[in-house]
Every structure is written in C-alpha cells, then in structure tokens.
Amino acid sequence: MHGGVEITSQGDAAVRVRFTEGDSEERWNGVRRLVACLQELRLPAISGVAATYDSALVEFDSLSIRLEDLESVLEYAVTRDGRTAATTDGEPRRFSVPVRYGGELGPDLGLVAQHFGESEDDLIGLHSANWYLVRCFGAPAASPMMDGLRDGVSVPRRSDPRVRVPEGSVAVAGVQSLIYSVSAPAGWQLIGRTPARLVSTRHDPVCAYRPGDFVSYFPINDGEWAKYEGLSMEDFRV
Amino acid sequence: MSRTSGTATVVEATFAVLQDAGRPEGASWGIAANGALDQFAYHYGNALVGNPTSLPSLEATMTDLVVRFDEDSVVAVTGARAEVTVGGLSARTHQAVVVPAGWELAVRDIRDGMRSYVSVFGGFHGADAFLGSVSPDRTLGFGLDLVPGTTLSCGDGDRLDLSGRQYAFPECAPPRNPLLAEGELGVLPGESRDLFEDRAGELFEGDYVMTDKTDAVGARLEGRVPRRLDAGEILSRALPIGSIEVSGGKELLVLNRGRGLSAGYPVVGVICTSSMNALSQTRPGGPVRFVPLTIADARRLRVREAEAVQSVRARMTTIIDPLRVATSEERRRRGGNAR
Numbered sequence: 165m166h167g168g169v170e171i172t173s174q175g176d177a178a179v180r181v182r183f184t185e186g187d188s189e190e191r192w193n194g195v196r197r198l199v200a201c202l203q204e205l206r207l208p209a210i211s212g213v214a215a216t217y218d219s220a221l222v223e224f225d226s227l228s229i230r231l232e233d234l235e236s237v238l239e240y241a242v243t244r245d246g247r248t249a250a251t252t253d254g255e256p257r258r259f260s261v262p263v264r265y266g267g268e269l270g271p272d273l274g275l276v277a278q279h280f281g282e283s284e285d286d287l288i289g290l291h292s293a294n295w296y297l298v299r300c301f302g303a304p305a306a307s308p309m310m311d312g313l314r315d316g317v318s319v320p321r322r323s324d325p326r327v328r329v330p331e332g333s334v335a336v337a338g339v340q341s342l343i344y345s346v347s348a349p350a351g352w353q354l355i356g357r358t359p360a361r362l363v364s365t366r367h368d369p370v371c372a373y374r375p376g377d378f379v380s381y382f383p384i385n386d387g388e389w390a391k392y393e394g395l396s397m398e399d400f401r402v
Numbered sequence: 403m404s405r406t407s408g409t410a411t412v413v414e415a416t417f418a419v420l421q422d423a424g425r426p427e428g429a430s431w432g433i434a435a436n437g438a439l440d441q442f443a444y445h446y447g448n449a450l451v452g453n454p455t456s457l458p459s460l461e462a463t464m465t466d467l468v469v470r471f472d473e474d475s476v477v478a479v480t481g482a483r484a485e486v487t488v489g490g491l492s493a494r495t496h497q498a499v500v501v502p503a504g505w506e507l508a509v510r511d512i513r514d515g516m517r518s519y520v521s522v523f524g525g526f527h528g529a530d531a532f533l534g535s536v537s538p539d540r541t542l543g544f545g546l547d548l549v550p551g552t553t554l555s556c557g558d559g560d561r562l563d564l565s566g567r568q569y570a571f572p573e574c575a576p577p578r579n580p581l582l583a584e585g586e587l588g589v590l591p592g593e594s595r596d597l598f599e600d601r602a603g604e605l606f607e608g609d610y611v612m613t614d615k616t617d618a619v620g621a622r623l624e625g626r627v628p629r630r631l632d633a634g635e636i637l638s639r640a641l642p643i644g645s646i647e648v649s650g651g652k653e654l655l656v657l658n659r660g661r662g663l664s665a666g667y668p669v670v671g672v673i674c675t676s677s678m679n680a681l682s683q684t685r686p687g688g689p690v691r692f693v694p695l696t697i698a699d700a701r702r703l704r705v706r707e708a709e710a711v712q713s714v715r716a717r718m719t720t721i722i723d724p725l726r727v728a729t730s731e732e733r734r735r736r737g738g739n740a741r
Contacts, residue, residue, distance in 0.1 A: 175590050175672030176700035178642035199430075212429025214640030214663045221640035221663075223429050226675070226701050227708050301432025302638070303662030305541045309638075346541055365532035365544045370431050 169194070169242045171235050176226050181238055182219040191218040192299060194242070196376060201241045209234065215375065216300045216309075257377040258295070259400045261343070262384040262392045263334050263356040265291075270356035272322075276336060279319055288383055290314070291355065295378040296341060304348040306363045306371045310379060312339040325351035332358045334381065343379075345371070356381075359393040360400055372397040407524060407557025408473030413506055416465035418548040420526060421519070422458045424659060425533040434660045435643065436537045439618060439682035440517055441675075442707050443481035446576055447521030449715035450478035450498050452722030457525025457558075458536050460548060462518045464685070466510040467548070469520065471501045474564045475556065476523040476722060479507075480576075482515025482683060498571035498718060500564050515683040516616075523722065524557035540618060540660060560726040571721065577710045579676075581699055585688070587677040588695035588703065592646060594636070594668030601628040602670045605646070605692050613653060614686040618660030621681060622653040623690065628670055638664045644673035646692075656681060676703035 168185030183194035195215050202213055202222070209229035214221040224234050265288045266273040277287035291313055302309035312319065313336055321337045326349065329335070333344040335352035342352060345362040358381075363371045373379065384392065412418070421444060424437020438444035438461055448456040460467060461481075471477075479486045479495045486493045489505040495518075501507045509518050529536045529546040538545025546552070582588055589605065610625030627648060640663045641647070647655040647667040656673060657665075658681070673681060674695055684690055 172593060173590070173697060174593060174642045175644050176674045176697055176704065177644075178672075180593065180639070182639075211426035212435075214429040214432070216639045216664050217637055219639045221429070221642060223426060223435075223642065226704050230701075231697055300664070302664055303432075305434070305539070305662075306432040346543070348541070363542065365530075365539070365542055368533075370433060370533065 169239075171238055173231055173235075174221060176231075178221050178223045179231070179234055179238060180219050180221050181242065184218075188217065195220050198238075198241055199375075201244055205237070205241065207237065214301075257373060258402050259373060259377065259379050259397055260402045261358050261360050261379060261381050261397070261400050262388065263292070263358050263381045264386065264389055265356040265383050270334070270354050272353035273355045276313075276319060276353050276355055280314065280317065287355070292381045292383055295380045298373055298375050298377045298379060299340075300375050302342060304344060304346050307342055307345040308362070308371075308373055308377075308379060310341045312336060312341050315339075319353055321351040322353060325349060329354060330357065332360065332362070334358060359389050359395070361394060361396045364396065367396070372401065407559060407561055408471060408475060408503075408555070410475070410522065410526060410554050410556050411470045411472070412468070412548045412550055412552040412554075413470050414466055414468035414508075414550060415462065415548040415552070417463040418465070418467045419461050419538050420458050420529050420536050420546040420548065420554070421461040422535050422537055423456055424537050425535040428533050429640070429663065431533075432663055433533065434539060434541065434663065436539050436618060436660045437535060438519065438537070439659060440481050440519070440679045442576070442679045442711070443517070443519045443683075444521075445711045446496075446714065447478050447480035447519045448525075449711045450480065450496065450574060450718055451476050451521050451523040452498070452715070452718040453521070453523065453525060454715070454719065457521075458527065458529070459522075460520040460526060462509055462512065462520070464512055464516055466508065466512075467518070467520065468506050468508045470506045471503065471522075471556070473503050473557070474562065475501045476562060476564070476571075477501055477507055478521050479509055479518055480521070481518040482512045484509050484513065484518045485511040494573055496575055497573040498722075500567060516685055517683060522556045523562060524560070526554040526556050528554045538618070541662070562722065562725040563727045564725060567725075572717070574714045574717070577706065579680075579703065580706065581695070581703060582677065582680075582693060585684075586691050586693045587681055588674040588700055589646070589671040589677075589692045590674060590695060590697060590700060592669035592671040594648075594670060597630050597668050601631070604628045605671055606694055609689045609691050610654065612684045612686050612688045612690060615653075616684070616686060618658055620658050620661055621656045621684070623656060624653055627652060627654055630668060636666045636668060638666045640664050641669060642672055644675065644678050645669045646671045646673065658682065674700035674703065676700065676707055
C-alpha cells in the first residue's frame with residue numbers, strides 16, 4: 165500500500181480511495197490528481213468516480229474486473245500522481261454569479277451576519293468579495309460544494325431543517341457553502357438566491373462547472389432578477 | 403434509434419415509467435445512477451425478447467399496466483409475480499409472448515414483489531435521454547411517466563414474421579439464488595463498523611421490516627438499529643448503492659440507485675449488488691434478514707445472474723432472429739439483397 169492512502173472495498177461494486185496524509189488541502193489535491201489520472205486511463209470497467217474532500221468512490225463493474233485487479237490499478241494510479249497534474253481539467257474556470265441577497269430569497273442573512281458580527285450589508289460585501297473554490301459535487305444533483313465565508317468560522321445548521329428550499333438558493337453551513345442546483349430539503353442557512361440555472365438534463369455536460377473551478381457572487385436587486393433569469397452558469401463565466 | 407417498427411399506446415398506468423440500466427457515469431458529475439430498480443429483471447426481460455443488448459423497458463410499480471401494440475410484437479413480463487393477459491387471454495411471466503396487432507397486454511395484480519417489467523423486441527423508444535439513459539431522475543425532474551395515452555415507438559426497424567407461429571416460446575424461469583433464501587439480503591462489511599464496535603453484528607441477529615418509505619432513493623427498514631459508540635463528525639463522502647446508513651433514528655436507511663451521492667452518516671454494511679434487486683422487490687411490511695457475505699460470494703451471485711441473462715439471450719436470439727423480415731426501407735438500404 166502506498167503511504168498516506170487507504171484503499172478499501174465498499175460493497176462489491178465500489179472501492180474507496182482515501183487520502184490520509186497532510187492537511188485537508190493536500191488530501192483534496194490528492195483526490196483531484198487521482199481523478200485526473202483515472203480520466204486519463206479511461207478504464208472501461210470503471211463506471212464512475214464520485215470524488216469528495218479527502219476520498220474518491222470508484223464504482224466498477226464486477227463482471228469486467230476483479231476487485232484485486234482494480235485495487236492494483238488504483239495503487240498504481242496514486243503512486244503515479246506526482247507526475248499527473250490536473251491537466252485533464254485544464255485551467256480552472258471562473259464564474260461570477262448574480263445573487264439577490266436577503267429578504268424572502270435569503271431568509272437567514274440576518275442570522276448569519278449576526279454570527280459573523282457584521283451588518284447585513286457588510287456580510288453581503290464580505291460574501292461577494294471572495295472567490296470560492298469548488299471542492300466537489302454535492303447533493304442535490306451536481307450542486308457545487310465550496311469553501312465557507314471566512315476561514316475557520318463555522319456557521320451552525322438550522323435546528324429545524326426546511327422541507328424544501330428552492331433551486332438556486334445560496335447557502336452556508338459549517339465551513340462550507342453551496343448553491344442548490346434543484347430544490348431539496350435542507351438544514352443549511354440561506355443567505356440569497358441566484359436566478360442562474362446550474363444544471364440541465366438537456367446540456368452536455370450537465371453543468372458548466374467542476375471541482376477546481378471558482379465561483380464568486382455579485383449582488384442584484386429585485387428589478388434585475390428578470391434580466392438574469394433562465395441564464396445558465398456558462399453565461400456567467402468570466 | 404430512428405428506425406422503429408410500431409407504436410405502443412399506454413391504456414392504463416398509475417405508477418409506471420420508462421427504464422433502462424441507468425447512468426452509472428453520472429457518479430463523476432454528482433448525478434445518481436438511477437435505472438431499473440430490479441436490474442436483473444430488466445436485463446432478463448430484454449434477453450427473453452431476443453434483444454442483443456438491453457433496451458428501454460416499462461417498469462410498473464405495484465399498480466396495473468395495460469399497453470396496446472399496433473403491430474404484432476414480441477413482449478415479455480419479468481420481475482414480480484403478476485396476472486398477465488394478452489387480449490384477455492392468460493399468459494405467463496418469464497416467457498416471450500406475441501401480442502397481435504391491435505391487442506392489449508395487461509399486467510395486473512402485481513404481488514410477491516414491487517415491480518414488473520415489460521420488455522419488447524427492439525425496445526421502447528421516443529423519450530429523451532440524459533447522460534445516455536432514459537431512466538427517471540426524480541431529483542432533476544427528469545423521466546417519462548407513463549399515463550393513459552402515452553405513445554412510444556417500439557422495435558428496431560425489422561419486422562418479425564409471426565404469422566406462422568403455432569407454438570409458444572419457451573418458458574425460462576429465472577434461476578434460484580444458490581446462496582440466499584427468500585427475504586435474505588447479502589451484506590458486506592461497511593466502512594464505519596468500527597464506530598459500532600461489536601454492535602454492528604446486531605445487524606445479523608433479527609428480522610427487519612420494510613416500511614412504506616421505499617423508492618428509488620432508498621428504503622427505510624424497521625428493526626434493531628445498532629447504536630453508535632463514538633459521536634464524532636464524519637466528513638461527507640460518496641456512498642455506494644446498497645449502503646446501510648445509521649442516521650440516528652429508529653430505522654435503517656438503505657441507499658438505492660437514486661441516492662444523493664454524498665452523506666455524512668455512518669455505514670454499517672453494504673448490501674451486495676445482486677441483493678439490491680431483491681430489496682427493490684420487497685413490499686412494505688415484508689420481512690428481510692441480513693446475511694454476511696464475502697466479496698467472492700457477492701461476485702458469484704453477479705456472475706450467475708449475468709450467465710442466466712446471457713444464456714436466455716443466446717437461446718431467444720436463435721429463435722427470434724430467423725423471424726426477422728426486412729422492411730422495404732431496410733431492403734433498399736441493404737441494396738436489395740435478400741437476407
């Protein structure tokens with residue numbers, strides 16, 4: 165076994181590769197290099213790779229490859245990672261996304277501002293001044309999971325999760341932030357909402373962004389909403 | 403799929419959808435695999451009608467499904483036990499049958515299971531695909547719900563000459579599971595077993611009951627829930643289909659093909675691929691029992707299922723292929739050569 169990497173079977177159709185050495189940044193970089201390497205190898209027996217913060221779940225067809233053989237391939241892939249930069253994904257893309265902060269569309273803005281000891285306006289300024297690194301795809305469907313507002317400041321989740329938050333909701337919780345690609349039940353704090361469409365089953369690929377890309381926000385008012393409504397993330401690429 | 407041979411019209415349907423094997427590559431995009439919940443029944447049905455590869459089929463969940471075909475069609479019903487009729491005449495499951503032009507195929511009284519599959523020679527077509535699959539993704543609002551009046555084209559462009567067919571197609575009962583009895587689900591160790599220490603073994607000690615909370619996303623089971631000894635946070639990570647999650651409530655949650663990909667709950671075990679078909683056929687109130695399985699045994703079950711599909715496919719292709727009659731368009735395309 166390669167140092168700092170754990171390879172464990174997860175049922176009969178998946179293997180997890182977990183990076184255990186270094187800080188969270190190094191682990192995440194390890195995951196991204198592994199994903200790039202597997203994209204390059206294009207092994208038909210691997211059906212998909214679901215990567216998150218410190219691990220990647222490699223799903224495979226047990227009729228096409230034996231678990232032992234897949235584990236060997238993965239061990240090779242992680243030792244090769246030094247040479248494989250994240251070249252497959254190319255340069256990171258940047259998206260600047262309109263957000264209607266506060267009000268009905270961001271009912272938790274005040275609470276989050278309070279948590280940071282800021283006024284609502286200052287929090288909007290703080291939130292829209294950053295570039296957020298997309299760490300991975302999350303739930304629901306292909307939602308971009310990003311870093312939080314400010315390093316190390318954790319935002320508590322709602323004690324009573326909402327049954328349904330609307331598509332496009334811009335949310336924070338813990339040290340993470342997220343845009344809901346589709347409406348879903350959620351316990352995250354909602355600070356605003358974007359009219360941008362994140363995913364579409366009619367587009368290939370299904371979304372314009374991927375892990376390693378950056379997202380930033382700019383505030384809009386009610387009057388500007390219609391101008392941006394229905395545009396896709398690709399339209400907000402800068 | 404532009405070349406088709408006929409049209410199928412839904413006459414009666416309540417919970418029925420168009421399904422295929424799903425979109426496993428979606429995992430790389432944070433998109434659930436979805437697809438037929440009983441993958442074996444889906445592939446076996448396609449094999450029974452002589453499709454060289456599996457094509458879209460109809461999946462009916464616990465409710466009757468009636469479809470009319472406007473051309474002579476070879477169809478098969480697989481999955482749960484059900485009352486199958488062709489033009490009112492009794493027919494069998496797990497056997498290809500001819501539905502004459504203008505007649506109705508009815509699948510009624512689905513029992514001893516949740517889901518029946520209707521496969522047709524050449525497959526059902528006409529619905530949009532997303533990441534290569536027509537299967538519903540409820541999270542994204544994608545998929546084709548069948549309602550009375552829904553029309554789909556079917557066939558692969560070739561007609562079958564079924565006029566002289568006096569004898570029935572062979573009945574091909576699916577093979578019995580050699581390792582697991584009815585209601586038993588094979589389970590492999592989960593990654594969070596340490597968090598439960600020896601209590602993870604409680605999973606194998608008693609019966610569980612399927613609740614009415616069962617769908618493509620997952621199934622909640624009532625029974626003994628192992629208690630977690632360590633309460634530390636688990637960093638969100640992707641979980642495989644079949645994961646048995648302990649979320650802290652009174653029920654276990656088993657993740658199925660439409661699951662959200664990442665979660666932070668501990669997983670005490672993973673139900674093997676083959677047993678997920680059985681889980682998806684377990685009705686609310688039905689008992690299930692977990693049985694520890696090795697990876698090698700899980701693979702044996704998969705291989706056995708694949709071999710069953712392959713052998714039926716080979717047998718039925720030999721019977722059905724000679725019945726192909728090229729359509730006139732087809733003959734032109736092939737330069738007028740007789741087959």
